[in-house]
Amino acid sequence: MTPAAAAVAPSIRRRLACMLYESVLLFGVVMTAGYLYSSLTQQRHALQGSTGLQFFLFLVLGIYFAGFWSRSGQTLAMKTWHIRLQTVGGGSPSQWRSFLRYVASWLWFLPALACAHLSGIRSTLAFTVIVAAGMLAYALLARLRADRQFLHDVLCGTQLVDARPAHPAPAQSVP
Numbered sequence: 001m002t003p004a005a006a007a008v009a010p011s012i013r014r015r016l017a018c019m020l021y022e023s024v025l026l027f028g029v030v031m032t033a034g035y036l037y038s039s040l041t042q043q044r045h046a047l048q049g050s051t052g053l054q055f056f057l058f059l060v061l062g063i064y065f066a067g068f069w070s071r072s073g074q075t076l077a078m079k080t081w082h083i084r085l086q087t088v089g090g091g092s093p094s095q096w097r098s099f100l101r102y103v104a105s106w107l108w109f110l111p112a113l114a115c116a117h118l119s120g121i122r123s124t125l126a127f128t129v130i131v132a133a134g135m136l137a138y139a140l141l142a143r144l145r146a147d148r149q150f151l152h153d154v155l156c157g158t159q160l161v162d163a164r165p166a167h168p169a170p171a172q173s174v175p
Contacts, residue, residue, distance in 0.1 A: 022077035104152035
């Protein structure tokens, strides 16, 4: 891949589709981790130890993402959608930078979650609409930047790049 092609950010639509696919794949990771947590803590009721479970899942997901991003720059969903994470300089992110990016990526959700919580909303529909609107606003912020990178990538010195394989030039026939 040429340096010019490596700097091209995938479209926001493609990154959101990758995020949706990632959430489907993470269902199994979260279910397995939840089962492990409930077995280790002898959790008998869903509300018992829920804060501990949330913290445990936060760490498990952080390890999942930091591991994949620092090793190959791609999770399984990112490989499918041909998106790769790299540092601004073009290198592979370290485990520490990858974990920091994971923590910073919660900016997708935290402002909207805080607004919903502080406003006292209890309706599931209203809560879902607020979080979806917050995520949409966060995604659209990338359109304000020339490089189309998300805020958490800018803060962490990383970037998502198009990792589609280059198509070879068609062979020319010799008369």
